[in-house]
Amino acid sequence: MQHMSDVSVIGLGQMGRALTHALLEHGNHVTIWNRTRPKAESLIQEGAVLAENAASAADASPVVIMCVADYEIADSILKTEEVVAALRGRILVQLSTGSPQQARESEAWARARSIDYLDGAIAATPVQIGKPNSTIFVSGVQAAFQRSESLLKSLTGNVVYLGELIGAASAVDLAFLSYLFGSMLGFFHGARLLEAEGLQVASLGPMIASTAPAIGAMMKNSADAIARDAYEHPESSLKICAEGVELLLRQAQETHINNEFPKFATHLFGKAVTAGYGNEKAAALMKVLRADAH
Ligand SMILES: NC(=O)c1ccc[n+]([C@@H]2O[C@H](COP(=O)([O-])OP(=O)(O)OC[C@H]3O[C@@H](n4cnc5c(N)ncnc54)[C@H](OP(=O)(O)O)[C@@H]3O)[C@@H](O)[C@H]2O)c1
Structure with a gap:
């Protein structure tokens, strides 16, 4: 089949524009579509072709990248008769951020309509797209990945294919975000602590x-302990960590600053100490998390 372009991008927010720019820079012919037109203008100047509607964008290329705010919005664009007809036989790469369950539902929907589906997650900001050290996680049928791999490599130097389990890309992305946002909360509390101390x-x-490389090494060590479910011979025990966290709470109380973060952390570490894991590695806190299911 003769296609008008190599790839189509639906969704031209901050991220969609960065993706399109990187694809164009790598010499790809790109068709674009966005709900509102102004965001397409600079990309048209760079050589992208603006489709009249989402169905025409889907029809224009063998690979269609979707990058809108969330899966509900993606669904509202994709789930029309015209777009489904245009996508049949093409590869749909979903790069909007979502949950593993949303990825599973999207794949099932696509498969029932003879659309090849890849689910991806971008662990980078728009300015990092096209640079070697940004990461995109991808999961889905291997043959579809292989057919779109070179295009995806235009977006980042580090495309990580996680296999055919469709929820893997968003699960790994969410695990990364969990780490990121957890660190952010600790960082902001630390900033407030410094302010309070003048x-x-x-x-x-x-x-x-x-200190980031040293923290990274600690996380590797924790991941290894959790994978082996072995927490003996700690360098710094869970109890030592729990005492450190309690000091954060004490300082917050002494200076009357917001204490939500230390309270939350003290609660979880306290549970692990009460459960008898104080002399094990800090990663033994995982046993508390495993015991708490809703
Ligand atoms: N920005 C980042 O740092 C970053 C990093 C990693 C992953 N991501 C992911 O990339 C995706 C896009 O993010 P972004 O930064 O590009 O967001 P954004 O700048 O807010 O753009 C949102 C996009 O969704 C479209 N949209 C919103 N509501 C819509 C609706 N009701 N109908 C049709 N289209 C609608 C917007 O179209 P209009 O232009 O017409 O409003 C625009 O194309 C998100 O899933 C985000 O989590 C972003």
């Missing part, structure tokens, strides 16, 4: 950046 906050950023 110290400069600006120095906290470079200090955290310089």
Whole structure:
């Protein structure tokens, strides 16, 4: 089948525009569509072709990348008779952020309509797209991945294919986001702590950046312990960590600052100590998380 372009991008928000720009930079012919037109203008100047509607965009290329705010919005665009007809036999790459369950539902929907489906998750900001150190996780049928791999590699130097289990890309992305947002909360509390002690906050950023490799090594060690379910011989025990967290709560109380983050952390570490894991590695806190299911 003769296609008008190599790839279509539906959704031209901050991320969709960055993806399109990177695809164009790599010499691809790109068709684009967005609900509102102004965001397409600069990309048209760069050589992208604006489709009249989402169905025409889907029809124009063998690979169709979707990047809108969320899956509900993606569904509202995709689930029309015209778009489904246009997508049949094509590869739909869903790069909007969602949950593993949303990925499973999307794949089942696509499969029932003879649309090849890949689910992806972008672990990068728009300015990092097209750069070697940004990461995109992808899961889905291997043959579809292989057919779109070179296009996806235009978007980032690090396309991580996680296999055919369709929920894997969003699960890994959410695990990464869990780590990111957990660290952010701790960082913001740390900044507030410094403010309350009359110290400069600006120095906290470079200090955290310089310790990042050591923290990364600690996380690798924790992941290994959790994978083996083996928490003996700690270098710093769970009890030591729990005491550190309690000090955060104490300082917050002494200076009357917001104490939600230390309270939350003290509660979880406290549960692990009460359960008898104090002399094990901090990663033994995983046993508390496993015991708590809703
Ligand atoms: N920005 C980041 O740093 C980042 C990083 C990783 C992943 N992501 C993911 O990438 C996806 C897009 O993010 P973004 O930063 O590009 O967001 P954004 O700048 O807010 O753009 C949102 C996109 O969704 C479209 N949209 C919103 N509501 C719509 C509706 N009711 N009907 C049709 N289209 C609608 C917008 O169209 P209009 O232009 O017409 O409003 C626009 O194309 C999200 O899932 C986000 O989680 C973003």
